[in-house]
Amino acid sequence: MPELPEVETVRAGLARELVGKKVKAAPVSDGRSTRRHPSAKDFRALLEGRTVKSVERLGKYLACALDNGSHLVIHLGMTGQLLKAKNAKVPKPKHTHVVLQLSSNEEIRFADQRTFGEMFVSLPVGEGEEVPISRFARLAIGGNGLNLRSRVRELAHLGLDPFEDQVGWDRFVAITRSRHVPLKALLTDQEILSGLGNIYADEVLFSAGLRYDRPCDELTTVEARRLHRTIPEVLSEAIKAGGTTLSDEMFVDLEGAPGRYQNQLQVHTREGEPCPQCRTPIERVVFRDRSTYFCPRCQS
DNA sequence: CAAAATTCCTGACTGC
């Protein structure tokens, strides 16, 4: 459930708490969270003793640059949480799978009930090594060779990030015409656009006045431009509100505080409630095995 | 090749 606004909220917290600190030890109690490494030992060996230089975000991924050129990459999956603790004595939350023990004696705990999330250390890209970048990511990277995609090979496949890669409407319109899928499938395909998930795809489509099942290559130029403009508008409002915490209370920031954007959702999780624009009841349909909420009157 | 379906996972909730 963490999507771009939630991940950005966590990034800002990590930038405050982690930058300049050394990871003394990183014990792993559930290897599923470090599954990209052959064993938890390998993960620990690559991370322990390293100092964090910066914390970046691309799509729903976090990448902490380390002092030897590696990156600690984190994805929260559905239920992943990063929680700060003053010291090791503070009781660990349920489902804590990895603990970053810092030189300050503080800890960052990674808890993840459903284990869809992960952490891994990405080794530096060698000199002259070419990282294969997808067609859509190439549109995003432009002439920027310092882009995170070229420094972290595991993130090279990610499509346009609405904030990290700001493409003009003409390029965006071309992207909407490059595939023939329902609009919501386009918005949530991380290899085309990165950062949108089920919640914000619904919210963006409502704000743009477009139905989830419109074929993406049949939008008029005016409609595609409206969509292009709406994406960063909705996401930046959600970031301002600290992200969305639904009733499962799975998303919290580093301090354990929930977001506030759930109070501003226009349609998502609001089945049967009146549309904020026209008072028509919001509908819920199952689309591609996921819930989709929309206004049948305002969205076409 | 693109698009759609399946799989992973656990806790909350529903109905009997």
Add this chain to the structure above:
DNA sequence: TGCAGTCAGGAATTTT
């Protein structure tokens, strides 16, 4: 009270 069934969905993998 217990218990089987259902639901939630990000992304890798498999199938069409």
